[in-house]
Amino acid sequence: MRKYLRGLTLSGIFALLIVSGLILLHLLLLSKTFFVDHEGNMRTAYSGYGDIPFHMTQVSKFAFSKGINLNEPIFDGERLRYAFLVNLLSAIFLRASGNWTFATQFPVMILMAIGIIFTFFSYRAFLRSSIAAGLAAFVFLLGSGFGGYNIVQKQWIEAGRTPAAFVEYLVSNNVSTIIKWDAKFPDQNIVWGAPMSLVFLHQRAFILGFCLFSVFWYLLLRWSKRPNKRLALTIGVIVGLSPLSHYHTFIAMLIVLLIVSTIALYKKGRHKVNNLFLIAAVSILLALPQILYLVSGKQNLVGNQSFITFRLGWMVEPTIGSVPFAPEQGKIFGVLLPFLTFLWINFGLVLPVFALTFILVLLTKKFRDLYSGILLISTIAITLFFLGQLIRFQPWDFDNNKIFVYFQFFAAPVIVALFIWVAKFSKLVGLIGLLIFVLAVTFTGVLDQIPRVLVKTEQIPVIFGSDSIAMAEFIKKNVSQNEKIITTSTHLNPVSSLAGRPVMVGYPGWLWTRGINYSVREGNLKSYYSNPLTNTNIPILYGANFVLVDPTAIYDWKADTTAFDSRFKLLFRSGQYSLYAIK
Numbered sequence: 001m002r003k004y005l006r007g008l009t010l011s012g013i014f015a016l017l018i019v020s021g022l023i024l025l026h027l028l029l030l031s032k033t034f035f036v037d038h039e040g041n042m043r044t045a046y047s048g049y050g051d052i053p054f055h056m057t058q059v060s061k062f063a064f065s066k067g068i069n070l071n072e073p074i075f076d077g078e079r080l081r082y083a084f085l086v087n088l089l090s091a092i093f094l095r096a097s098g099n100w101t102f103a104t105q106f107p108v109m110i111l112m113a114i115g116i117i118f119t120f121f122s123y124r125a126f127l128r129s130s131i132a133a134g135l136a137a138f139v140f141l142l143g144s145g146f147g148g149y150n151i152v153q154k155q156w157i158e159a160g161r162t163p164a165a166f167v168e169y170l171v172s173n174n175v176s177t178i179i180k181w182d183a184k185f186p187d188q189n190i191v192w193g194a195p196m197s198l199v200f201l202h203q204r205a206f207i208l209g210f211c212l213f214s215v216f217w218y219l220l221l222r223w224s225k226r227p228n229k230r231l232a233l234t235i236g237v238i239v240g241l242s243p244l245s246h247y248h249t250f251i252a253m254l255i256v257l258l259i260v261s262t263i264a265l266y267k268k269g270r271h272k273v274n275n276l277f278l279i280a281a282v283s284i285l286l287a288l289p290q291i292l293y294l295v296s297g298k299q300n301l302v303g304n305q306s307f308i309t310f311r312l313g314w315m316v317e318p319t320i321g322s323v324p325f326a327p328e329q330g331k332i333f334g335v336l337l338p339f340l341t342f343l344w345i346n347f348g349l350v351l352p353v354f355a356l357t358f359i360l361v362l363l364t365k366k367f368r369d370l371y372s373g374i375l376l377i378s379t380i381a382i383t384l385f386f387l388g389q390l391i392r393f394q395p396w397d398f399d400n401n402k403i404f405v406y407f408q409f410f411a412a413p414v415i416v417a418l419f420i421w422v423a424k425f426s427k428l429v430g431l432i433g434l435l436i437f438v439l440a441v442t443f444t445g446v447l448d449q450i451p452r453v454l455v456k457t458e459q460i461p462v463i464f465g466s467d468s469i470a471m472a473e474f475i476k477k478n479v480s481q482n483e484k485i486i487t488t489s490t491h492l493n494p495v496s497s498l499a500g501r502p503v504m505v506g507y508p509g510w511l512w513t514r515g516i517n518y519s520v521r522e523g524n525l526k527s528y529y530s531n532p533l534t535n536t537n538i539p540i541l542y543g544a545n546f547v548l549v550d551p552t553a554i555y556d557w558k559a560d561t562t563a564f565d566s567r568f569k570l571l572f573r574s575g576q577y578s579l580y581a582i583k
Helices: 002-006 011-033 054-062 085-097 101-129 128-144 147-157 163-172 197-202 205-227 229-240 247-267 272-293 330-345 349-361 365-370 372-391 398-423 427-454 464-477 507-513 517-530 535-540 551-555 563-565
Strands: 034-036 042-044 463-464 485-486 544-549 569-575 577-581
Touching: 011 101, 011 128, 042 485, 054 085, 054 101, 054 463, 054 563, 085 101, 085 147, 085 517, 101 128, 101 205, 128 197, 128 247, 128 398, 128 427, 147 163, 147 427, 163 427, 197 205, 197 398, 205 229, 205 247, 205 365, 205 398, 229 247, 229 272, 330 349, 330 372, 330 464, 330 535, 349 365, 349 398, 349 544, 365 372, 365 398, 365 569, 372 398, 398 427, 463 535, 463 544, 464 577, 517 535, 535 544, 544 551, 544 563, 563 577
Parallel strands: 485 544
Antiparallel strands: 034 042, 042 463, 544 577, 569 577
């Protein structure tokens, strides 16, 4: 280590500072994604308010259940078909330590750091420059569209705020510079931002997937230069582990391997082809049982829509944040131009500069000769981008952003290579162009981190306070694991997120994205809460012996609390949470 540090050049030190800063930034952001404060309240960042309680359902299920059962914690009777490995890992830490903060944060922090380090290594192997690799990693992790410029124009310049007052405005209002879901044509919504703002903060499965992908790509680069069976075997194992690690990452890996294999077969590299067969064999052997488990018996329909479907254009279908079109959509320009504007607003300079780079890669042999593998990397990037434009992989099209993260993973080093190539002809033009591009494309991403980093602990939302935690502890100690509890479909549910018990019907947003038809069951439970004395058949229908009356039941589902108090035995009450035995 000391020898390595002595050998660092000035550019190497600068690259080390960039990578170290990116890692520290991510760890800081992850530390605010979930933690237990000094009063015992469980808090999560605004961006994780909906997702972290979902992941907690799996963590607590694995931590507090005997053995490993694969029942879906948010829809009793359904099989768990989510990529749950990262939550299983946290459950192991939770069972060993009993510390929610440590168990939740430690695994993803380690995975995040590994992912960023191997991303840098793969970029350096391609660009042959530490400083260029550091800048490419900076562009990848913070590159975004134009949302930040709009905020600056309206809330800083037009509002006449000082820089300090502008920062205070961002922090106190928890302003996201990348999210705008209420645009009216000709304005366009903004739904894409820096990858960490989209997925790295609260999508725990993606963090594991990103870690595996960065290692996978680094090893694949090494293998492409010196093919050998040991590397091929390792790559196959990584791909084989990815289905239950992260769904979209598995797809991205398959696309990469397909393109690499096609090129190898075209060039008739016998040694590489033999190694690729080994990668494929190991990948299939490990992945196929996971795929069959995830797919078999799955209810593939949500309403009348298929789970995976072809459509032309990301976010063109009406949904939150979709492309706003003009009322007259008959002409092609009434659809095409708004969609192109949508892409331009969201991806900013990354998209057009990458498109220009890809054209130059195809046309300029000297450019290809300077950077070995640039045609392969560019082809992977553009394939992933168009794949995301042609196929919707989950019911909510927004989730395709994970595919676009991998597009940006490959696009970033290719774009940096362009400016370095230009610098071969004019050093001033190349370096100034690179500096302007990096600053322009990461401005929104950097601005978006200000409220996330500077937010005070007391401003971070509480998801579970002392009342719900006390109820969960009572349930864990006094209700056996095979007994069922009727609850509402709130996403802040102490039964599923803290006690590790399955619920009849969880949060509809989670169930819808998994293709689960929940409406009949939710309707039955609503009827039961509002009139438990005349709907006595419902607990029998679902085999439930207990019912939890919570704030959602009282205020949203209009629970008849008088009937519960008079008819059923109250086992435990904590604040607005009441648990009844309904035998």
